[in-house]
Amino acid sequence: MDIRSGFAGTIGNTPLIRLNKLSEETGCEILGKAEFLNPGGSVKDRAALWMISEHERSGALKPGGTVVEGTAGNTGIGLAHVCNARGYRCIIYMPDTQSPEKVTLLETLGAEVRQVPAVPYKDPENYQKQAGRFAHSLPDAVWANQFDNLANRHAHYESTGPEIWAQTDGKVDAFVAATGTGGTLAGVSRFLKSQSNGIRIVLADPMGSALYNWVKTGEASMSKGPSITEGIGNSRVTDNLSGTEIDDAVQITDQEMITMVYRQLREEGWFFGSSTGINVCGAVKVAQDMGPGHTVVTVLCDSGSRYQSRLFNEAYLNEKGLVIA
Ligand code: PMP
Helix, strand or coil, X not given: CCCCCHHHHHCCCCCEEECHHHHHHHCCEEEEEEHHHCCCCECHHHHHHHHHHHHXXXXXXXXXXXXXXXXXXXXXXXXXXXXXXXXXXEEEEEECCCCHHHHHHHHHHCCEEEEECCCCCCCCCCHHHHHHHHHHHCCCEEECCCCCCCHHHHHHHHHHHHHHHHHCCCCCCEEEECCCCCHHHHHHHHHHHHHCCCCEEEEEEECCCCHHXXXXXXXXXXXXXXXXXXXXXXXXXXXXXXXXXXXXXXXXXXXHHHHHHHHHHHXXXXXXXXXXXXXXXXXXXXXXXXXXXXXXXEEECEEHHHHCCCCCXXXXXXXXXXXXX
16 A cells, blocks of 8 residues: 555655656756655645644644744745644745745635735845744744754755655765755755765756855855746855755856746646756756766756746746747
């Protein structure tokens, strides 16, 4: 019998998928961890489950309590599902720049959504800081705090990393991922390096983020933006990302990402979101750099359906000076 227990039991153990044409073109095995197949539809289901479970274990989150979070959307969606499954109220602070699909979905799931102006992290009105303050003002609430709560990276150290290791039979040469909180990259990197220190860890960064420069120079200075990607890139090194062994970084433009996402849709039938496009472009660059015969693993974070009004809207792209190639 192969039966999963409820919502939480369905998170993780996602397939590892060979991206066929890219593998043939590069002579490498380009493999994507199919996180869009998690029950809440993204890589963030894992972090949501681990953070809630940790707050339960510590006693901070009690039956009927409230979970508050600042999120670009996917963590909120994961939290909203897990909150429903476990009987918690869910309150989400989001920057008002995110795709309307994610806002509507969060509301449908029953989360209370507070869209706030998108201001830099140093501003006290930043969505993450507002979420933290609000959680502290409620007696029954916890702040999930995905950026600096290490339960996020533990999720990937304890689940995503070991799954990739087992699914490739230990034959993985490189892991490539963009980061938002850093949880995925930090957790997977720590696990894979603990198994074989030679595995190459590469950060893929969109434009308008400080992380490419951080990896390359040690200084988190912003690159020129903007980018239409959502949920990835950061102006700061979070507690989750801090101390992670990263061997290299690649920068991917929005136009490269769009060309890749449409190619995957038209040639191979995949419907991916923008961060997945960045990841797959990054994996191809790393494969080209390493040469044929290597196995490069990346993350297929979420589905294109979360970005239909933007990434899959030609008028929107053209307005931003981007084209569907
Ligand atoms: N892709 C998408 C679509 C996301 O929402 C996120 C999380 N914000 C990521 C990638 C990055 O994951 P992480 O937070 O683990 O770095």
